[in-house]
Amino acid sequence: MTVLRLGVVADDVTGACDLAGVVTAAGLPASVLFGPPSPSDVPPDGAECVVVALRTRTAPVASAVAESVAAGRWLLSHGAQRLYQKYCSTFDSTAAGNIGPIADALAGLVGGRSVGTPATPAVGRTVYQGHLFVDGRLLSESPLRDHPLTPMTNADLVRLLSAQTPRPVGLVRWPSAGVAGFSAAEHVLLDALTDADLDRHAALLADGPDLLGGASGLAGALARHWAALAPSPPSRPETRRSAPSAAASAGNSRPDKAHPDVARPDIARPDKARTDVARPDDARTDITRPDSAHPDSAHPDDARPDIARPDDARSVNVGSGDSDTPPGRVGGPPYGRAPTHSAATTRPPLVSAPQAGSLRTPGDWPVLPPGGRVVLAGSCSARTREQIAAFDGPVIRIAVGDLAADSAADPAAGTATGTAAHHGPDPATGTAAHHRPDATTDAATGTAADRVAGPARAVTIAVGEALAALPKGPVVVTTSLPPEELRAVQERHGRDRGAALAERALAAVASALADAGVRRFLVAGGETSGAVTEALGIRQVRIGAQVAPGVPWTVSTGPRPVALLLKSGNFGPPDLFTTAWEVGP
Numbered sequence: 001m002t003v004l005r006l007g008v009v010a011d012d013v014t015g016a017c018d019l020a021g022v023v024t025a026a027g028l029p030a031s032v033l034f035g036p037p038s039p040s041d042v043p044p045d046g047a048e049c050v051v052v053a054l055r056t057r058t059a060p061v062a063s064a065v066a067e068s069v070a071a072g073r074w075l076l077s078h079g080a081q082r083l084y085q086k087y088c089s090t091f092d093s094t095a096a097g098n099i100g101p102i103a104d105a106l107a108g109l110v111g112g113r114s115v116g117t118p119a120t121p122a123v124g125r126t127v128y129q130g131h132l133f134v135d136g137r138l139l140s141e142s143p144l145r146d147h148p149l150t151p152m153t154n155a156d157l158v159r160l161l162s163a164q165t166p167r168p169v170g171l172v173r174w175p176s177a178g179v180a181g182f183s184a185a186e187h188v189l190l191d192a193l194t195d196a197d198l199d200r201h202a203a204l205l206a207d208g209p210d211l212l213g214g215a216s217g218l219a220g221a222l223a224r225h226w227a228a229l230a231p232s233p234p235s236r237p238e239t240r241r242s243a244p245s246a247a248a249s250a251g252n253s254r255p256d257k258a259h260p261d262v263a264r265p266d267i268a269r270p271d272k273a274r275t276d277v278a279r280p281d282d283a284r285t286d287i288t289r290p291d292s293a294h295p296d297s298a299h300p301d302d303a304r305p306d307i308a309r310p311d312d313a314r315s316v317n318v319g320s321g322d323s324d325t326p327p328g329r330v331g332g333p334p335y336g337r338a339p340t341h342s343a344a345t346t347r348p349p350l351v352s353a354p355q356a357g358s359l360r361t362p363g364d365w366p367v368l369p370p371g372g373r374v375v376l377a378g379s380c381s382a383r384t385r386e387q388i389a390a391f392d393g394p395v396i397r398i399a400v401g402d403l404a405a406d407s408a409a410d411p412a413a414g415t416a417t418g419t420a421a422h423h424g425p426d427p428a429t430g431t432a433a434h435h436r437p438d439a440t441t442d443a444a445t446g447t448a449a450d451r452v453a454g455p456a457r458a459v460t461i462a463v464g465e466a467l468a469a470l471p472k473g474p475v476v477v478t479t480s481l482p483p484e485e486l487r488a489v490q491e492r493h494g495r496d497r498g499a500a501l502a503e504r505a506l507a508a509v510a511s512a513l514a515d516a517g518v519r520r521f522l523v524a525g526g527e528t529s530g531a532v533t534e535a536l537g538i539r540q541v542r543i544g545a546q547v548a549p550g551v552p553w554t555v556s557t558g559p560r561p562v563a564l565l566l567k568s569g570n571f572g573p574p575d576l577f578t579t580a581w582e583v584g585p
Helices: 013-025 061-077 101-111 157-162 195-205 215-228 246-252 383-391 419-423 455-472 482-494 495-515 526-535 578-580
Strands: 006-010 030-034 050-055 081-086 116-117 125-128 131-133 170-171 187-190 213-214 373-378 395-397 475-478 519-524 541-548 550-558 563-567
Touching: 006 013, 006 061, 013 030, 013 050, 013 081, 013 215, 013 526, 013 541, 013 550, 013 563, 030 526, 050 061, 061 081, 061 101, 061 395, 081 101, 081 215, 101 116, 101 157, 101 187, 101 213, 116 195, 116 215, 157 170, 157 187, 195 215, 213 215, 373 455, 373 495, 373 526, 373 578, 383 578, 395 455, 455 475, 455 495, 482 495, 495 519, 495 526, 519 526, 519 578, 526 563, 541 578, 550 578, 563 578
Parallel strands: 006 050, 006 081, 030 050, 081 213, 116 187, 116 213, 170 187, 373 475, 373 519, 395 475, 519 563
Antiparallel strands: 030 541, 125 131, 541 550, 550 563
């Protein structure tokens, strides 16, 4: 009987798939269930990790907590040995939540405290002195400061979490590991710079009553820990032994390359004086009380107003290392991306190692009918926009302004059955009704006669353009905008309304294209992915090969399987929209 080692409550769809892909690659077969589980839902056979993918990251606090608690109870009722709260590696949240309120509620379910970290070194997320860094830059200086829904303008995790919970928040400073001595803190955050740091944390946290949490980095470390403890399968006598190939030998002996930050003059070294990052000069671990007054200005030693230390007088000392320079940093900064065993300095291999119970080889994929390949990009992140710019095929843009023109209409109303018959070919046959030039087109506009206000027209045109182009290769349909244009849209139409219009429009496009026979979708953006899976009626997926760290292909269960790559907006290499199809079904 399969043991459900890890039950995960995720606050969005792409984060759920990210974690499931990482733990599966580490040796813990996983599956993802979309939406709050129903009493009739059961974990699939062979899954040692089940992730419930909710859409609670920006939901009202009360409903987010209620859905998370229901998912946690369902996982525990099905034997989950450890409960894990999955949140974003960039700590996406606001002062109201929802990371803190959900952590309070889930910790209450297991009768412990919450312990976790957003650190995920494989994708450049590290935590040092309680500050979150993205590719060597403070979170507050990264593109996440312009996030349309959760702009992250503060990198101090203790302050961010303390604003969301009435309970005391503690910090385990690097290079300490584990939570021994933290009797006063009910939420404990962990510094981590490399996967080796996460592995040390995981070894000390794998057993116990606490709620674990964070991004996929700590979950991957737990999976590696449990995989290492699993008994090895009995060996079989071999009648013929062949020597390993030269290629295999070379792959196993490949030396690590120097980290790319080594030669960068704009990244400070540990041996250089820094005034913008707090140093562990008191060799202690702070526990900050949420009711303490935090100074609005920076620490006296800091020259930066946006990095403030929690100089709370009510803090306790917990054993910490006597050095503020991480060992083995290859000359890199103490807070930036470091070489780890799960991330190389070059592009990662496209196919992860096979694991039992997962879709790791071409023979494992279910047979999907021939059809088109569609990218639906709703994220406005810098990486997604870079991926759109690098894509050399047709890019169909849906203008949010035109979606908002008819405030009384729902975008889905414009995607009537039979769109393909009027506007384009069946992607399985490749018979095009009209030619679509290989250039970027605004699907919400056209000739003067075609310019009809309202979301129905914009979505219908986008579907027709996509179907006409699909016989030639993948197509991108997007609502993504650069920051300055996004701000203008938000000021005119409202942040939440503009986001909802874009999400529903791309979900409607997905539904119409699926009705026309498309079975392969790559979706960029957490909220967009949630809207698309809901529109397609997908409840559960099996995890396949990772295209990049945290970016796995999945295949839905049920009578009409659909291949989905659901990615966080900031994940994946620049050429993802072109190369991802090399691995998928």
